Amino acid sequence: MSPMKSQNVSRAVLASGVGAVLAATALLYLPEFLDRGAPPRPPGPVERAVSAAHAGAPAALPDLVALIGDREEWLRGHPDDASSWAVLGAAYTERGVRLGDVRDLPRAERALDRSLAELPAARGNVDAQLGLGRLAAARGDWKGAKEWGERVRKAAPKRWNAYPLLVEAYTGLGEHAAARKALESLEKLRGGAVVRGLAAQGYRDRGWREDADATALDAAALAVTDAEKAAAHTRLGQFAWERGEPAEALERYGTALRFVPDHGPALAGRARALAALGRSEEAQREWRAALDRQPLPEYVLEAGELAEALGLDGDAGAAYERLRGGSWALGSTEVVLGLLDADHGDPAAAVARLRAAWAKGHRSVAVADALGWALYRAGEPEQALPYARRAVDEGPRSAPYTYHLGEIERALGRTGPARRHLEEALRIHPSFSPLHAPLAEAALAGLGEPDPGVVPKDALPVKAVQSVKSVQSVRGKRV
Template identity: 75%
Template sequence: MKTQNVSRTVLAAGVGAVLAATALLYVPQLVGEGPPSPPGPAERATIAAHAGAQAALPDLVALITDREKWLRRHPGDDASWAELGAAYTERGTRLGDVQDYPRAERALRRSLAERPAARGNLTAQLGLGALAGARGDWKTAKEWGERVRKADPRRWTVYPVLMDAYSGLGEYEAARKAMETLEKLHSGAVVRGRAAGAYRDRGWREDADAAALDAVALARTGADKAASFARLGDLAWERGEPDEALARYGAALTLVSDHGPSLAGRARALAALGRPEDALRDWRAALARLPLPEYLLEAGELYESMGLDGDARALYERLRGGTWARGEVALALLDADHGAPAAAVTRMRAEWARGHRSVRVADALGWALYRSGKPKEALEFAKRATDEGLRSAMFTYHRGEIERALGEQGPARRHLAEALRINPYFSPLHAPRAQDAVTTLGEPPDELPEELRPEAPSPRPPAGTRPS
């Protein structure tokens, strides 16, 4: 089900960009008399952030410890509070730990208390925008991001935050314009990774892969390179190429052995290649490292497809009982497919009312409506999900099933077959159902539908008569 989800590595790149905004303040600490000593973990994290790169997770943790210690002695240092807040947000994102988000907000608000927004504290405001995005509060992320952009339109670190916010709100044209501005202002692995995501969302698969390859080549840290390889793996997976995806995720895991997105990606690729036991091993490792709602759902559905219903139910209950920053879509899909479609409709209508109108929300709302027995209303949202540009096998499958329920056999046949062309392995539960549906629908009829048949010519009048 990876096609449903915004890439976590892309989100982390946006949070890391905010951390980069404060990095120059601390780089001078590395300079002294005589030969420089090798940088320590906290300094490495700062240097990586200044380069717009992801720091290794242990280095990020060291930076947090260093800033906490510093601020106990220098509580009036607004810049350090802002850096600490951004670091908390990035750690929470990369570990899937929402407990870091309240810490981040306290640090960022303290930064604004020491140096208010009216006095130019753009870094703390930008940090609050990134934090809102990490929590899935796209409206607030947009407000903070646009405030910073208005004050300093050349601050490149604001544009990844705005791109996430616009995409979450379904404002894709604004997201594309933000991407164009980002490319004019900055370069490097973060920007090329962002470009890969933007091209993917428009359905430009070759361009997305080329940009992702650029990101690998430009990555400056092992963590950054692992994230870039994981992005390449995601793109290969979404094209239905599990062997290629497996190789790319493997490259990422060679660099960072417990890289959560790559463990999850390798798990789904192994399942597609007929290695379910190996897939379950990797899913267990991925969930231990990065317990995201979409991972719990996907792993549970693999268990279910293998007849391991007890293990599947345990993961579904863990998903239902968890505290998630961005779990609404996964929870809705769980309810829609596993026993509570009316609750899924209620959940997704609330998201839609909040202005969260991304293709992911449109798809989930359409599917929930269909599963609740409302296929006519569902089709409107399924079309919104599939017409934006993203080539998602899951979205296309959902639309095909909705059309089949409405008796639209031609469109249903076309979309169900297209889902399997996009990625024949897209879901351990739904891909076999798509194949069964295509078989049931059969081949299209030889004769044209009545509405497409040419009109029969009018009979010719007898010779010697004049037409009236």
């Protein structure tokens, strides 16, 4: 999913969820470092990774790599250690997600299966089950993630580590009420920066911007490690970007990079903010740095669209071919490749891909938006409309989603709603995409000004508009 066009978010949820799984397994591993008779010493990288996992926070990547190496070495001499296999599997998953390297996911599966072979689920191996749930979520298998998470919740309802996984799984399935309930359960069991960050993301997903930003600030204040602080400030940058404030977003991402200089999501955030501010050469350099650090498919698409907007067709084509030829197996892939085909390839193929995802139960707002857009691009605006409406109604306050809805309505001749939604998209974020924001401006200009003496037949009744405004005023969040 391109962050300019679809906002599945979930990167923050994903990182927090993996940290939570590591936390569950690392609790069994932590006593190895406790020598009560020895004088205090500075923690090494493995200890730091375990400490971060204990807090459910992202570990610094070098520390995570050190933990993987440590457990690999340990298991060569102790192959029957079920808890260490679970630690290793969860760490492989996190590294694969952080680096966009799908080769780590089969390694994670083998380690977690070995953990269950040494200590079956029926004998209490909750950690391996959590690890398999996290692995399913990393692959975008939301049904599998839900099933593993629910197994753990049933076996150990007070194990907080299951709830970040359930939040993400239910979100991916479009079961928003269940996701909110899982988050509420998590908040009753645990506080701290990671949980406040998940709560902020939940508010953002509902369009409650003020609550999201205030809670994200709480999470930043509670963050302890550099990796945790970088994640918290990156989230604040994301929220500022989505509000249409690229200068503030740039500052927030810069703060994140002071804590972790090669933080991939912050580098990507800086790139899109620089592009919105007209600093195109800097944006391209930052995209190259982000892709060197974390070559996620959504970043490749976004970098390609910036190149296309700048008239660099060779660079854009290379990015799109990289996406088509890559071995992608992360959760965002179906949306990214769907949008790639919808806008830069075969819209019918995009429809087929996204319909298949929808049939599998992948009914997040990101999939709804992408499917609606693909149907529109394939010449089926009537079929597209319900999906686009769902994304706007159930998702965050998103300029890309609202733009898509406006264009679909314009294709259907629904001039009044089309004008309102195109205006709203540009009001939310005038520079939401270097490629698509200018198209939104041109589409709006093509509609012209409404005739003040004519009420469009497709406009909402006055009472309906007043009712919507009343609800929004009470909520005070999406106005």
